[in-house]
Amino acid sequence: xxxxxxRKRGERKPITPAFYIDTIISTKEPELVTTVxxxxxxxxxxxxxxxxxxxxxxxxxxxxxxxxxEPAYGxxxxxxxxxxxxxxxxxxxxxxxxxxxxxxxxxxIETFIGEEKILFPRMFPIMVNDERAIVIPQKAFNALLNAxxxxxxxxxxxxxRVGYALGEGLYWMLSSIYGEPSKDEDYNLLSRSFLYxxxxxxxxxxxxxxxxxxxxxxxxxxxxxxxxVKYKREGKPTGLLTQAxxxxxxxxxxxxxxxxxxxxxxxxxxxxxxxxxxxxTL
Numbered sequence: 323x324x325x326x327x328x329r330k331r332g333e334r335k336p337i338t339p340a341f342y343i344d345t346i347i348s349t350k351e352p353e354l355v356t357t358v359x360x361x362x363x364x365x366x367x368x369x370x371x372x373x374x375x376x377x378x379x380x381x382x383x384x385x386x387x388x389x390x391x392e393p394a395y396g397x398x399x400x401x402x403x404x405x406x407x408x409x410x411x412x413x414x415x416x417x418x419x420x421x422x423x424x425x426x427x428x429x430x431i432e433t434f435i436g437e438e439k440i441l442f443p444r445m446f447p448i449m450v451n452d453e454r455a456i457v458i459p460q461k462a463f464n465a466l467l468n469a470x471x472x473x474x475x476x477x478x479x480x481x482x483r484v485g486y487a488l489g490e491g492l493y494w495m496l497s498s499i500y501g502e503p504s505k506d507e508d509y510n511l512l513s514r515s516f517l518y519x520x521x522x523x524x525x526x527x528x529x530x531x532x533x534x535x536x537x538x539x540x541x542x543x544x545x546x547x548x549x550x551v552k553y554k555r556e557g558k559p560t561g562l563l564t565q566a567x568x569x570x571x572x573x574x575x576x577x578x579x580x581x582x583x584x585x586x587x588x589x590x591x592x593x594x595x596x597x598x599x600x601x602x603t604l
Contacts, residue, residue, distance in 0.1 A: 357386065358409035359434045360419065365427035366401050374405060374428075377421045384408045400429065409435060460548065467552060467563075482566040489570020492516055506536035509575065516571050517542055524548065525564065529595070538576060538602030543595040556590035565598065572600045579603070
């Protein structure tokens with residue numbers, strides 16, 4: 323692999339206040355406020371939110387937001403709750419975390435401390451009307467893939483162009499929040515945010531292998547890829563739409579350099595996950 327130092331861009335735009343996009347939560351708050359976010363996987367039971375709030379209140383801590391990105395409904399047994407609160411220091415946050423673990427119905431908890439951070443509760447799959455969904459319900463997504471399979475190359479080009487445009491759109495969305503990259507860590511932040519955004523949209527469960535976006539190389543695995551699980555036992559890589567989305571994003575991130583995206587492993591070939599690599603090329 324030939325590494326190419328990515329060209330730096332202009333000054334970053336200021337980060338905007340807190341925003342919400344599905345399961346993505348920014349904890350950037352007004353200046354001088356330090357935040358802590360508790361991401362709890364919980365049993366769906368009456369009174370759980372009350373009990374969680376009571377624990378935090380005992381520490382005289384202000385709860386700023388309570389979000390349930392995947393609402394509990396019907397007989398759904400498990401869900402997630404995200405509590406964003408003020409924190410004095412790490413020790414206080416850890417004490418609260420320890421007590422939250424003792425609450426009946428709390429199965430697990432992750433704690434994130436600090437400002438200017440995107441948190442991605444690992445909620446996979448996202449469900450809409452009891453169906454796994456991305457931007458559209460899975461049945462509609464499958465209909466799009468069926469049309470691609472039925473009508474061949476012409477339809478495949480249309481679908482891939484849609485994927486490429488989606489990847490571009492995700493870049494502009496994230497860069498509008500964080501600003502275009504001007505130093506190495508900016509590239510890595512935008513890259514990581516993009517990949518976990520795919521997970522938050524229901525595309526699959528992301529496992530980062532290498533996130534060296536500042537040097538022009540990214541490798542990640544996508545378990546339960548919503549595109550490729552449809553083609554199990556095909557014997558060849560089938561994540562063409564996913565690949566187009568990845569290409570659209572990284573071509574914008576690494577502009578004006580050329581980008582090569584490859585699917586090196588695929589569920590359709592019998593692998594346990596799809597593995598994608600994106601790299602700057604000469």
